[in-house]
Amino acid sequence: MAAITDQEFKQLADYVKAHYGIHLKDEKRPLVLGRLQHVLTEKGFATFTEYMKYVTSDRTGAAARGLVDKITTNHTFFMRETEHFHFFKSQVLPYLVKTVKEKDLRIWSAGCSSGEEPYTLAMIIDEFFGAQKPQWDTKVLATDISSRVLETAQKGIYSLESIQTIPAGWKSGYFRKLNAEQAVVDSKLQREVVFRKFNLMDPVFPFKRKFHTIFCRNVMIYFDGPTKNNLVNKYYEMMEPGGYLFIGHSESIDRNESPFQYVRPAIYRKPF
Known part of the structure; x- marks a missing residue:
């Protein structure tokens, strides 16, 4: 079993921070070690120095994708922070129906994880x-x-x-039972969600049109202050006036660093 030295952990943490914005504090060292140990064994690396050389020299990007897949925590579930969805349905959608031109609704689930959040939004919208x-x-x-x-x-x-x-109506209307243990999202609903790989640390957001609502919940807890502030300001620039930003309840926005207006816990709005 390979150990990870202070220098090796710093090299890995610096790489992850520079490329993905994730701030790996020292207390995350056991987690990193546990999640990557079998990768080193599988690849035949004796040290984390060898592993990081492999990651940084792999031009295909597969090694870097494997690294980020291992160190990211993707814990989510349907109806997480339910009050956000109630607010979205009762306040945001009625406002958008009255104000959005060309009937083109632009909603972004940033950091969507395994899909529960965007599918929930799609069910609410439908x-x-x-x-x-x-x-x-x-x-x-x-x-x-x-x-x-x-x-x-x-x-x-x-x-x-x-x-x-x-809700029971959603289960019967938007899911099909596969077997005794699993269900699959109905194909009609699947067509309502467009999944894309995207790094929030990319310097330029490539979207042609601005969003009416952005959900970025329980993502920024992995970023340090400057990284989080920079991302929030990019969201601001990518949002239509009057648009809403939803973040996680364990997160907050520094209102001295952002022009977003506070609406209620974990909900902010771009002023007109």
Whole structure:
């Protein structure tokens, strides 16, 4: 079993911070060691120095993708922080229906993990618009840095236990039972979510049009202050006036560093 020296941990942490914005504190060392140990064994590396040389020299990007897949924590579930979804349905969507031109709704689930959040948004939107939905473009953009969780999200297969928290009408209307333990998201709903791999640390966001709502919940807890402030300000620039930003309840925005207006806990708005 390979150990990780102070210098090796610093090299790995610096690389992850520079490329993905994730701030690996020293107390995360056991987690990093545990998640990467079998990778070193599998690849035949005796030290983390050898492993990092492999990551930085691999021009295909596969080694870096493997690293980020291992160190990111993608814990989520349906209806997480439920009050956000109630606010989105009762306050945000009615406002957008009245104000959005060309019936082009632009919603972004940034850091979508295994897909529960964007699928929940898609179900809310479908239920809200009802018969009027064909008149609107309501597709949800869902991005994440991890190829592994995006693959899970695109398949749309979840345990029956994991969908117990959603309303009964949603379970029957948007899921098909696969077997005694699993259900799959209905193909109609799957078409309403566009999954893409995207690194929030990219210097330029490549989106042609600005968003009306951005969900970025429980993502910025992994960033240090300057990284978080920079990302929040990029969200501000990529948002339509009057648009909403949802973050995790364990997160906050420094209102001295951002022009976003506070609405209620973990909900902010771009002023007109």
